[in-house]
Amino acid sequence: MTALHFPTPETSAAAEALRAEVRDFLAETLKDYPPHRRAESWFGFDADFSARLAARGWIAMTWPKRYGGHERSALERYVVLEELLAAGAPVAAHWIADRQSGPSLLKFGTEAQKAEILPKIAAGTCFFCIGMSEPDAGSDLAAVRMLARKVEGGFTVNGTKLWTSFGHNAHYMILFCRTDPASQRQEGTSQFLVDLKTPGISIKPIHDIAGKHHFNEVHFTDVFLPDAALIGTLGNGWQQVTSELALERSGPERFLSSFELLVQMVAWLQNHPSAQAEILTGRLVAHLAVLRRLSRSVATLLEQGENPNIQAAIVKDLGATLEQEMPEAIRHVLALEPMVESPDPAAAVLAHIILNAPGFSLRGGTREILRGIIARGLGLR
């Protein structure tokens, strides 16, 4: 069955040597980085850290050298990503650009766009946000209403993008919107490279349930985008954005974003041994190890040029389920009140994960949407 083809993940001596290098770098660089910050995982923002990572050649790893990349293998990139996530490194600044915006530009962008933007991403100095969701287009992305109307020399854009993580820190957005006002659903949509300093763009914070600011709403009022801002082909937006979403959904951050909670649980249990604790630890590690295996299979399929959308959806769904179950399961052995400001790292990390867990099955495609994709892949729709 095609949907369940999970090939043996590739390994190489070079990748394992790189792993040791990354571990040394992280042990040194993050030696004073506290557990409650590590728990932020890929939502931890630190532009300096991103620049240091870039200096080691660990951003834009697989891109061509002429665009500032390092022409390393997808396997080596995967090793770096999982080591960063396991350490809870603050990678948010460059994460979206490295994961999806850069690769989208590489695939669909003009030569001018690639030459200007990609080297800056690779240097860890140019950050991106995602311009997909709108007030009336959440899970139903084809319901976007935002319109880029053709004018002399470019487009005039009006409308609002929502849930824009790190929009307030980003330099650019890849905007997905309608370019044909008469079009319906997936048709007549396009993508644009938007400099967020362009006049007419205003970015307003949305605070999440933990009181944190990473979401934004981004308003476009008569924003002029030159023709040169179009990414790829006019009207081909849906195919392009689907390809971008595949990159967004397929990585190891979909099951490793709560790893710090497991670390804190193991630390706490050092002084509170029980059979129940051993069984729970074993079970969670078993889940994680198998997910990692499946995720590396997905990476291998991507490297082979396959389109593992169904496998990626399965890994993301299983990952979110595990990450949401973890704090609940851990509560059964860890008699500890979750407290955001607690000096006890286990209590602080548990608090952070409980408050953020609802998002795990929302961001990057809701559980229901992913399961719909899986069902379609099985041949049920």
Next chain:
Amino acid sequence: MVSLEATLLFETAEKLFAREITPAKLLDAQGGVWLDGPWQALEQAGLTQAMSLGEDLPVAEAAGLARIAGAHAVPLPLAETMLAHWLLGRSGLEAPDGVLTLAPVRNESLALHSDGANWRVAGTLRRVPWGRNAGHLLAIAEHQGTTHLLRLPVADADITEGLNLAFEPRDDLVFDTHLPADAVAEFPEGAQGFQAAGAALRALAMAGALAAILDICVAYANERSQFGRPIGKFQAIQQNMAILAGQAAAATGAGDIAAEALAGAPGGRIDILPIAIAKVRAGEAAGLAASLAHQIHGAIGFSQEYRLHFLTKRLWSWREEFGAEAEWSRIIGRAILADGPDRLWSRVAAI
């Protein structure tokens, strides 16, 4: 990449099982009939020797046969026999012809004493798969602090017959007998390693059964109509099917981990921790998937005439055999907790 040898072997097995293991035969086996024809066919096809072909077919690949047998609910001790052949061969013991099996490790074990150049062995082996049908069985016993592998003739045992939930023979065998020197060898991986070898093949069998269940459910959801359309068109069914696919995928990954770990430790030894992980994850997937598959099927799946139960009953049995999740989880948990938080990630990343 799967080797050509493995591909050919798997194709042979698929065809043979499709031909020989019919629903009628499955019902016969469930009623206590030993399927001698199919057994002779799979012996003649060389399937019982699959894990003993040396460099021609790596053990990690050959073990995949247990997955295919699991997918067909093959009611014969193929996994046990091929695993026993491998374990005997790598221990330097001769492998007899015919049906072989191995006794799961339990709290109660055989007492082993040296008796001149020979051995004396006494005790009870419980829940031995296909014990009544086997010519010989493998078991482990401790002697002076060292684990030994024993090849025992079943003819020497008093047998009390038993069954698992799928009505497969799981018999208690009482031994009080002598063994020649060439029926005993040291087993360096210990009792846990022996148990892990059995657990690995059960994890693979569960992965196969889950994949087959997924196929059956997809076909059923597309052909069964209610409220004027195939039930697979309903979101509620689709969501359950997607969860089922996820569990099948997890079992697939677990099975792959188990297969690679059989000879995965340095020196070709059995790598226990990955197998423990595989057995725990596949076992959990088995319970979830069986429940969803029955829900998707409604009443027909709950009937003896429909084929689903041959697979789900095996899943409910296999997840306990050669160590339940509670036992293997605890082994993993102890190892992880003993290493502490700083080594957690490197342990996970080494799987």
